């Protein structure tokens with residue numbers, strides 16, 4: 110069995126992006142069609158599904174691009190998909206092909222299938238025997254990159270590429286090709302029969318729940334908070350379902366456990382999903398547009414619930430900013446409502462310029478302020494009876510003898526907090542593709558038997 114982690118070096122790398130629209134297609138489905146068309150060469154390593162900066166203004170959905178490697182395969186191989194009833198196998202190693210020939214075959218498939226009529230669809234396809242430097246990936250997953258800079262890199266790497274319309278897809282394609290994983294997960298995606306695309310998906314939710322319970326390394330399968338099957342997209346795209354996880358072998362088994370509509374094809378991808386690669390450590394004063402950051406801050410204002418059930422919390426690390434918790438973030442937003450000034454938290458989220466705020470994706474409570482509250486009105490030293498309140502901040506008076514007491518004379522005790530320390534995350538349905546589930550965090554709880562999702 111070849112190493113599932115192998116990132117082929119000596120082979121021909123092909124990548125494409127920006128082929129879909131909100132009304133159809135999916136860049137990963139194009140990968141299945143391209144792999145099928147490239148059967149004259151061998152697939153080297155797994156196809157790779159790479160998510161890029163979730164804050165780029167022109168993405169239509171999840172900012173995904175696909176990269177794969179082909180050539181003359183050698184070494185062990187493994188099953189990684191099925192298209193049109195034919196198995197797809199990936200070799201561990203390979204010798205390169207001629208990039209221009211590979212590009213021409215793949216570009217024809219793209220041209221026949223991309224959603225050119227959508228104004229926002231600007232495909233790009235790149236082929237090369239040398240991966241672009243990995244700094245391109247890190248810029249594209251965290252920042253905004255200019256097409257001219259990318260084309261400069263491609264020229265230096267002797268790449269060949271084709272761009273359509275404004276050609277922006279070349280950015281995502283090149284960035285996907287330049288990805289060398291520090292962390293990675295896998296996703297097995299099943300695709301629908303062409304005749305069914307656009308109709309309602311038939312997925313047996315009980316089988317999804319069973320798969321979730323019987324697999325140890327899959328995640329984001331089912332939203333227990335909203336009782337929602339999370340493996341199927343809502344858009345009219347060719348994807349039937351996608352299962353994500355930390356074990357490629359388990360994913361292939363998990364795919365077989367889903368009941369309902371018969372998939373027409375499937376592909377196993379290596380991905381950067383669930384890795385938090387988009388997150389950089391920043392101070393509040395260093396935030397800027399399109400960035401996603403992790404910041405250690407202190408709560409400096411009482412949480413405010415605004416219209417729509419969203420919660421705004423003023424936080425500071427010396428410079429202040431609003432932390433926004435949106436209503437669909439469910440339990441995360443409810444936790445934010447229970448914060449108090451001087452609590453110390455680490456927030457992960459994306460920066461928004463107007464109005465200036467951080468949209469919080471997840472939070473870790475690292476220090477909780479003790480809250481002292483009144484437990485009992487003062488007792489009259491003459492009558493031994495509990496005194497009555499004169500109103501907020503007005504002190505107390507004994508109903509029997511009229512003796513007065515100040516606010517400070519009331520009995521106090523520590524009030525139990527309505528929030529626990531540690532991680533707080535949104536329900537599965539509100540998470541971004543790059544969002545790293547707490548169970549994958551080094552200090553999260555990896556044991557799926559204890560923490561779901």
Ligand code: ATP
Nearest residue numbers: 127161168169170171172173249253254277278281
């Ligand atoms: P998908 O539906 O496949 O999940 P999407 O439709 O949301 O993805 P794309 O169709 O891939 O997104 O469109 C995003 C566009 O933004 C692409 O043209 C891509 O090349 C470009 N892009 C991606 N990341 C960056 C970046 N960091 N800087 C500049 N452009 C980017």
